[in-house]
Amino acid sequence: MKNSFNTIIDSNTPVLVDFFAEWCGPCKTLAPILKQVKEALGDDVKIVKIDVDKNQTLASKYNVRGVPTLLLFKNNQQVWRESGVLQKNDIINVINTHK
Template sequence: MSRRFKSIIKSERPVLVDFYADWCEPCKQIPPILKKVKNNFKESVRIIKVNVDNNPFIASHYQVRSIPTLILFKKGDVQWTGVGIVDASELSSEISKHVNKQA
């Protein structure tokens, strides 16, 4: 796994990772959802995308078996995982549990 990825997910600020592939049709529905979520949380959450074809080791390490898969990390630990298309309100609800929360 890349050092850069590890350092990103170890953040105090929650990090939402979108595991996707360019050929995946359902994955194309995720960016507008992530945009809504980002607008809700601004700088309270970081959102990154990981292409599973380009990063198979990261996908394998987190047992990403189908895409799209969203994984929320805080301090390097998995806080939540969603598989498939997750709507913005459900995603926001999960993220809000981890934003500005003392460890």
């Protein structure tokens, strides 16, 4: 997983990583919002979901202590991070800032 994750985030296109858990209520709230973000931005963003229970090493590498946590990467660099449920327009604004 780690090598493929590094390949995914090493992209000129912003990559939004959603650290989530199946049991997390707010994560379920965020899922359709992220789908709307993807529909709005299309190829301008990649969205990747990482289950923290199945990828504890990766979650711990990025100090993810609560879910949902969103991280935005560009060219293998973390450029933004936020925990909790965000609104569609807020997420789109952040991604557009880093395009």
